[in-house]
Amino acid sequence: MTHDAAPAPLTAHPSEPLRGEARVPGDKSISHRALILGAMAVGETRVTGLLEGEDVLATARAMRAFGATVEKRGETWHVHGVGTGGLLEPEDVVDCGNAGTGVRLLMGAAATHGFAVTYTGDASLRSRPMARVTDPLSLFGARSFGRSGGRLPMTVVGASDPVPVRYATPVPSAQVKSAVLLAGLNAPGETVVIEREATRDHSERMLRGFGAHVETEATNEGHVIRLEGRPELRPQNVAVPRDPSSAAFPVCAALIVPGSDVLVPNIGLNPTRAGLFETLREMGADLTYENEREEGGEPCADLRARFSPAIRGIEVPPHRAASMIDEYPILSVVAANAEGTTVMRGVSELRVKESDRIDAMATGLRACGVQVRDGADWWEVDGRGAGGVEGGATVAVHLDHRIAMSFLVCGLAAKRAVTVDDGAAIATSFPGFVPLLRGLGAPL
Numbered sequence: 001m002t003h004d005a006a007p008a009p010l011t012a013h014p015s016e017p018l019r020g021e022a023r024v025p026g027d028k029s030i031s032h033r034a035l036i037l038g039a040m041a042v043g044e045t046r047v048t049g050l051l052e053g054e055d056v057l058a059t060a061r062a063m064r065a066f067g068a069t070v071e072k073r074g075e076t077w078h079v080h081g082v083g084t085g086g087l088l089e090p091e092d093v094v095d096c097g098n099a100g101t102g103v104r105l106l107m108g109a110a111a112t113h114g115f116a117v118t119y120t121g122d123a124s125l126r127s128r129p130m131a132r133v134t135d136p137l138s139l140f141g142a143r144s145f146g147r148s149g150g151r152l153p154m155t156v157v158g159a160s161d162p163v164p165v166r167y168a169t170p171v172p173s174a175q176v177k178s179a180v181l182l183a184g185l186n187a188p189g190e191t192v193v194i195e196r197e198a199t200r201d202h203s204e205r206m207l208r209g210f211g212a213h214v215e216t217e218a219t220n221e222g223h224v225i226r227l228e229g230r231p232e233l234r235p236q237n238v239a240v241p242r243d244p245s246s247a248a249f250p251v252c253a254a255l256i257v258p259g260s261d262v263l264v265p266n267i268g269l270n271p272t273r274a275g276l277f278e279t280l281r282e283m284g285a286d287l288t289y290e291n292e293r294e295e296g297g298e299p300c301a302d303l304r305a306r307f308s309p310a311i312r313g314i315e316v317p318p319h320r321a322a323s324m325i326d327e328y329p330i331l332s333v334v335a336a337n338a339e340g341t342t343v344m345r346g347v348s349e350l351r352v353k354e355s356d357r358i359d360a361m362a363t364g365l366r367a368c369g370v371q372v373r374d375g376a377d378w379w380e381v382d383g384r385g386a387g388g389v390e391g392g393a394t395v396a397v398h399l400d401h402r403i404a405m406s407f408l409v410c411g412l413a414a415k416r417a418v419t420v421d422d423g424a425a426i427a428t429s430f431p432g433f434v435p436l437l438r439g440l441g442a443p444l
């Protein structure tokens with residue numbers, strides 16, 4: 001848990017070229033889902049490549065509290081599930097730490113079980129909006145009681161006689177979509193989610209893998225997902241691919257540190273996740289896909305990133321936001337090292353992540369000598385050209401792993417060192433980040 005961990009400042013100094021291979025950890029989104037669906041199948045699911053970051057470990061503890069057996073033997077995680085509709089009432093408050101995905105997916109999965117669960121998390125998670133999930137869950141018949149503004153701690157009383165739901169998501173959010181689908185597992189009949197723009201589809205893919213009947217269709221209304229309720233989920237062997245959102249950090253570091261050449265092997269390139277890499281290529285980054293292939297139904301490749309002195313600012317297409325929503329912080333660091341201005345619009349969701357990411361990045365970048373303008377759902381970063389960021393600042397990460405990693409990468413390419421006030425937050429999603437970057441030659 002990050003709750004009471006003492007802040008651990010961490011400094012990145014201007015770096016020599018980064019070289020070598022960066023083996024990043026398993027995908028956070030897929031890891032949460034593998035544990036949750038494994039716990040809702042009857043029998044033993046085996047998971048390899050699971051991200052052992054704090055967020056996912058909190059979900060593992062939660063699934064035990066809901067009655068599943070979750071243990072690691074050797075390199076494999078074994079999950080003995082309790083079956084659809086078979087979750088048990090936890091004996092205590094379920095603490096999801098820093099994990100928005102964890103708490104929202106769990107709220108969904110448990111909402112169609114006839115018992116109450118109280119959820120909490122760290123200071124970051126306790127400040128984030130939960131009504132986006134509890135509103136649709138109320139349509140199934142669940143009731144929720146939380147703090148003002150729909151914030152944690154919150155008790156959700158599950159529906160003992162749930163009805164299926166048809167729900168159009170008001171915000172582009174895979175967490176909301178997934179919470180509704182997981183709730184729909186234990187409702188009779190067909191649960192339907194409609195999203196205006198397609199968000200990451202790991203839940204749909206994995207539900208199908210576990211034997212649920214899920215159909216998706218692009219219509220005039222939007223992207224429609226239909227789930228047949230009360231399937232018998234069959235246990236699976238899940239090989240979790242490496243996380244493109246974690247790959248983003250060594251990739252972007254290599255693009256902006258002079259002389260770098262880094263290979264990041266075996267990265268999932270699911271189109272609902274790969275928007276950053278497309279954007280970087282449009283900006284003129286020397287980023288290539290090697291050994292393109294399919295693994296476990298997901299496209300993947302080895303990424304090679306080389307120092308790219310001529311990166312240009314662009315206007316990032318707003319329709320691409322969902323496919324790179326977690327990558328705007330690190331993109332803004334690349335943008336600060338580009339020629340010209342990078343414009344990012346349609347990104348109000350960044351304000352309700354682990355921190356207000358527009359504010360956290362804008363404040364830190366300004367302290368490093370970069371001009372940033374921002375509004376409710378947009379921001380612009382004026383590039384200073386390769387190596388042009390002054391640095392020499394200490395920035396606040398607000399319990400946000402991606403803000404911490406973004407500013408450490410910033411410091412590697414700046415004129416003067418950059419310090420983050422709390423490196424401990426990084427363990428949320430990327431516990432080996434510091435040794436991995438040091439292994440490439442980064443002076444952290």
Ligand code: S3P
Binds near residue numbers: 101172174
């Ligand atoms: C996630 C969805 C995204 C993302 C988060 C992981 C998921 O959040 O930011 O890191 O695994 O479903 P939203 O669904 O709220 O956009």
